[in-house]
Amino acid sequence: MLATCSYTRIKYYKALLSHIHLDAVSFLNKLKEKDAYEGLIYQWMEELYQQQKSIKEAKLILQKRRYQYYCQKNFRS
Numbered sequence: 001m002l003a004t005c006s007y008t009r010i011k012y013y014k015a016l017l018s019h020i021h022l023d024a025v026s027f028l029n030k031l032k033e034k035d036a037y038e039g040l041i042y043q044w045m046e047e048l049y050q051q052q053k054s055i056k057e058a059k060l061i062l063q064k065r066r067y068q069y070y071c072q073k074n075f076r077s
Helices: 007-019 024-032 036-050 055-076
Strands: none
Touching: 007 024, 007 036, 007 055, 024 036, 036 055
């Protein structure tokens, strides 16, 4: 997964995680444990990276997706 990432990709992920107030080490540990939420965040970040979105644009998109995720989750409860 992240073991083969380039420095640029790691920097990209780190900027996004920082923006959404997630600690990188804790995030990676939960990702390793196959936590569903962290897996979803990772999937979104990878998607944005592959689409070559700027960090600024990716931050906005990621924030919007997280908001939608929480709204759907709360709506179902």
